Amino acid sequence: MIRDITIGQYYQTDSVLHRLDPRDKLAGTLIFIISLFVAKNVTSYAVATAFLIAVILLSKVPMSFILRGMKAVVIILLITVLFNLFLTPGITFVSFWKIRITYEGMKTAAYTAVRLTYLIIGSSLMTLTTTPNNLTDGLESLMKPLGVFRVPVHEIAMMMSIALRFIPILMEETDKIMKAQLSRGADFESGGLIKRSKALIPLLVPLFVSAFRRANDLAMAMEARCYHGGKGRTKMKPLVYRGSDYIAYAVIIMYFVLIVIAQRVGML
Amino acid sequence: MGIVEIDNIAYEYIRRDEEGNVEGIVRAIDGISLDIKKGEFISILGGNGSGKSTLAKQINAILYPCEGTVYVDGKDTSDEENIWDIRQSAGMVFQNPDNQIIGSVVEEDVGFGPENMGIPTPEIIERVNEALKTLRMYEYRKHSPNRLSGGQKQRVAIAGVVAMHPKCIIMDESTAMLDPIGRKEVIRAARALNDVEKVTIILITHYMEETIYSDRIVVMDKGRVAMTGTPKEIFSRVDELKKLRLSVPQSTALAYELKKRGVRLGEGILSGKELVTALCRSYATM
Amino acid sequence: MSIICDHVNYIYSRGTSDEIHALKDVCFKIEDGEFIGIIGATGSGKSTLIQHLNGLLKATSGHIYINGEDIYDSDYSLKKLRSRVGLVFQYPEHQLFEETVLKDVCFGPKNQGLTSTESQMRAYEALENVKMGEDCYDVSPFDLSGGQKRRVAIAGVLAMKPEVLILDEPTAGLDPEGREEILHLLKSLHDEQGITIILVSHSMEDMADYAERLLVMDKGSLIMNGSPREIFQNSAILEEIGLSVPQVTGVLREMRQKGFDVDISATTIEEAADSIMRALGL
Numbered sequence: 001m002i003r004d005i006t007i008g009q010y011y012q013t014d015s016v017l018h019r020l021d022p023r024d025k026l027a028g029t030l031i032f033i034i035s036l037f038v039a040k041n042v043t044s045y046a047v048a049t050a051f052l053i054a055v056i057l058l059s060k061v062p063m064s065f066i067l068r069g070m071k072a073v074v075i076i077l078l079i080t081v082l083f084n085l086f087l088t089p090g091i092t093f094v095s096f097w098k099i100r101i102t103y104e105g106m107k108t109a110a111y112t113a114v115r116l117t118y119l120i121i122g123s124s125l126m127t128l129t130t131t132p133n134n135l136t137d138g139l140e141s142l143m144k145p146l147g148v149f150r151v152p153v154h155e156i157a158m159m160m161s162i163a164l165r166f167i168p169i170l171m172e173e174t175d176k177i178m179k180a181q182l183s184r185g186a187d188f189e190s191g192g193l194i195k196r197s198k199a200l201i202p203l204l205v206p207l208f209v210s211a212f213r214r215a216n217d218l219a220m221a222m223e224a225r226c227y228h229g230g231k232g233r234t235k236m237k238p239l240v241y242r243g244s245d246y247i248a249y250a251v252i253i254m255y256f257v258l259i260v261i262a263q264r265v266g267m268l
Numbered sequence: 269m270g271i272v273e274i275d276n277i278a279y280e281y282i283r284r285d286e287e288g289n290v291e292g293i294v295r296a297i298d299g300i301s302l303d304i305k306k307g308e309f310i311s312i313l314g315g316n317g318s319g320k321s322t323l324a325k326q327i328n329a330i331l332y333p334c335e336g337t338v339y340v341d342g343k344d345t346s347d348e349e350n351i352w353d354i355r356q357s358a359g360m361v362f363q364n365p366d367n368q369i370i371g372s373v374v375e376e377d378v379g380f381g382p383e384n385m386g387i388p389t390p391e392i393i394e395r396v397n398e399a400l401k402t403l404r405m406y407e408y409r410k411h412s413p414n415r416l417s418g419g420q421k422q423r424v425a426i427a428g429v430v431a432m433h434p435k436c437i438i439m440d441e442s443t444a445m446l447d448p449i450g451r452k453e454v455i456r457a458a459r460a461l462n463d464v465e466k467v468t469i470i471l472i473t474h475y476m477e478e479t480i481y482s483d484r485i486v487v488m489d490k491g492r493v494a495m496t497g498t499p500k501e502i503f504s505r506v507d508e509l510k511k512l513r514l515s516v517p518q519s520t521a522l523a524y525e526l527k528k529r530g531v532r533l534g535e536g537i538l539s540g541k542e543l544v545t546a547l548c549r550s551y552a553t554m
Numbered sequence: 555m556s557i558i559c560d561h562v563n564y565i566y567s568r569g570t571s572d573e574i575h576a577l578k579d580v581c582f583k584i585e586d587g588e589f590i591g592i593i594g595a596t597g598s599g600k601s602t603l604i605q606h607l608n609g610l611l612k613a614t615s616g617h618i619y620i621n622g623e624d625i626y627d628s629d630y631s632l633k634k635l636r637s638r639v640g641l642v643f644q645y646p647e648h649q650l651f652e653e654t655v656l657k658d659v660c661f662g663p664k665n666q667g668l669t670s671t672e673s674q675m676r677a678y679e680a681l682e683n684v685k686m687g688e689d690c691y692d693v694s695p696f697d698l699s700g701g702q703k704r705r706v707a708i709a710g711v712l713a714m715k716p717e718v719l720i721l722d723e724p725t726a727g728l729d730p731e732g733r734e735e736i737l738h739l740l741k742s743l744h745d746e747q748g749i750t751i752i753l754v755s756h757s758m759e760d761m762a763d764y765a766e767r768l769l770v771m772d773k774g775s776l777i778m779n780g781s782p783r784e785i786f787q788n789s790a791i792l793e794e795i796g797l798s799v800p801q802v803t804g805v806l807r808e809m810r811q812k813g814f815d816v817d818i819s820a821t822t823i824e825e826a827a828d829s830i831m832r833a834l835g836l
């Protein structure tokens with residue numbers, strides 16, 4: 001089950017999107033997310049849908065792979081939708097027992113569902129087409145101006161890239177420890193909330209111990225390879241904009257303009 | 269003067285209980301002197317807790333001796349100013365392959381060391397490709413390390429060190445977590461680096477089979493050097509090795525057993541091939 | 555306690571692009587009180603196989619019978635199965651979590667529903683079995699040495715009194731002396747207490763010394779099943795699948811090639827020395 005989580009994973013293939021500068025993709029994702037909050041009618045959502053489909057096709061990442069990642073967040077999605085559905089005041093559509101569903105509720109629920117789904121697909125497309133290192137390089141480069149305010153930009157970026165590298169390893173480890181404790185008769189599934197959270201101790205303690213051991217080892221390995229912060233460091237793959245990157249910027253700006261126009265003139 | 273010179277060093281650390289009170293002082297290294305020549309392949313053997321890993325970390329300036337001095341390529345490791353030079357000339361490969369790979373793509377990981385050294389981009393790429401080819405991992409350069417086998421991961425880790433152009437590579441139990449095939453891969457890589465590139469190799473292990481090709485073996489026990497000599501010399505002292513929580517390869521043990529039973533054989537037989545040759549020499553005429 | 559695997563198949567990530575057929579039609583029977591070795595290269599399906607035997611993984615098709623009972627029957631209790639078939643994972647010390655050694659070893663018995671006193675009795679016995687003295691009972695398991703941690707972790711499974719004990723490379727990362735200690739422990743559990751042992755290991759020498767029967771896995775299939783003597787006669791096949799024969803068997807084989815009239819079925823040092831002595835006429 002843990003293997004199903006694709007958020008933050010990289011999907012290896014060669015596509016236009018994969019080759020794009022990470023700064024492009026970061027800025028693009030941000031603009032796409034903002035556009036989802038600007039869009040409030042069917043027309044603008046149609047534009048967003050068309051854009052998203054085009055990007056998915058360009059990315060060459062199979063749809064099934066993207067959807068598999070959605071499974072992990074389906075519960076959060078459901079809760080949000082149900083909240084909106086039942087708790088939005090307005091004109092009653094149906095009501096039974098103590099529950100009342102309004103027209104407004106249905107509308108907001110539908111929009112929230114679409115918005116959240118697009119948001120997740122959009123941002124996972126970024127991580128699916130960008131190696132974690134590339135991504136953090138992009139972040140580091142975009143955040144560089146913050147260095148003026150003594151923000152440790154390089155250190156933050158390094159921490160992120162390490163975290164991303166160790167997520168799959170720790171997931172596998174969780175799986176293994178869980179199985180080992182199951183073999184010792186542990187029960188993670190029955191009982192109330194308190195009993196269940198107590199049952200997690202045999203899982204969490206070893207996991208933390210292991211994470212600390214790994215962190216310790218890794219710090220030593222990094223030092224042994226002459227790591228001493230961002231100062232005087234060069235890059236194996238420095239970020240350089242190419243022609244296609246400027247085109248991508250133009251496309252994403254055009255998309256945003258389109259969304260704004262659609263929002264103004266569109267229906268519903 | 270050798271590439272690594274260890275001059276009568278001691279290393280102690282303080283054991284503390286949960287409240288941070290001092291429980292006692294552990295003397296992990298207790299008076300070791302060792303001179304490692306340029307281009308030498310030296311193996312350091314010892315049981316768990318013999319101090320061999322602590323010794324390894326002294327050579328890379330991760331730890332500093334409490335007494336005595338360690339010189340790497342003529343530089344004192346306890347001098348703060350030398351630390352980056354030393355880490356560049358004495359590269360280190362650790363035990364757990366997962367915990368020493370920093371990059372999420374093979375080639376990015378290999379480039380990590382050169383990046384830290386501030387090497388210009390085109391040269392980094394050159395060094396990375398060259399290191400990956402030397403370790404025969406070039407075709408995997410775009411792969412994620414998570415999908416590689418243990419032996420391949422360790423080869424990536426070695427490539428990461430090789431890209432820094434070190435004079436000496438310390439392998440701190442780098443084979444301990446691998447399967448037999450992975451172990452062979454790593455040892456073969458180490459031998460090739462030693463043979464072809466003339467890199468000094470310091471191999472730390474408790475697998476006897478891996479040490480038979482080394483120029484010299486140092487056996488450690490309780491923070492001291494218990495034995496030192498060529499593989500032949502060391503492997504003829506089967507009973508002493510057993511006392512030090514070590515064992516000899518099965519072929520050596522078989523030769524030892526045969527000798528006890530009165531078969532005419534020379535000293536320190538290291539491999540099955542040698543045993544058969546020795547038997548042929550003594551008995552083939554019969 | 556007998557174990558029967560009947561045409562067991564297991565497929566990982568079924569229906570996706572990275573589908574792996576990890577077990578292919580595996581059939582075997584293990585009798586009560588045997589000492590079984592499972593060998594195979596990394597990725598041959600050994601770990602997947604042993605996880606089936608205590609119900610951590612469920613076969614895609616096929617059946618597993620423990621003492622004649624089908625463990626996939628709807629009313630078969632997995633909890634009961636796991637207390638009868640103990641599984642020790644690789645690097646078991648990574649699962650220690652309690653404040654003291656004793657508490658950690660009590661974790662299994664407590665999960666079985668035993669009282670605190672009963673659990674402690676079990677823990678004492680298990681710790682004694684793995685040669686951990688009384689002075690370590692109240693020590694934090696994290697303060698022990700690597701070899702001690704390993705033994706405490708094994709005690710954690712032993713305290714559940716399993717009838718079958720499965721171990722995935724219990725000697726990995728230990729020094730020769732530590733390896734010997736663990737293997738001796740397994741042998742005495744087998745010889746003195748009649749526990750069925752299933753050992754997964756990469757060391758052909760250890761297998762030759764300890765196992766009574768070997769199961770050889772390759773790419774998810776069980777390709778050989780027999781005594782170490784029989785199995786190690788097939789050096790060509792073993793090498794092809796990334797395994798080897800014990801060093802001494804290799805020596806005997808080479809002697810035969812050089813014209814010595816030597817019996818090549820020996821797999822341990824003693825046996826090999828005997829057959830060489832005979833061949834040399836000494």
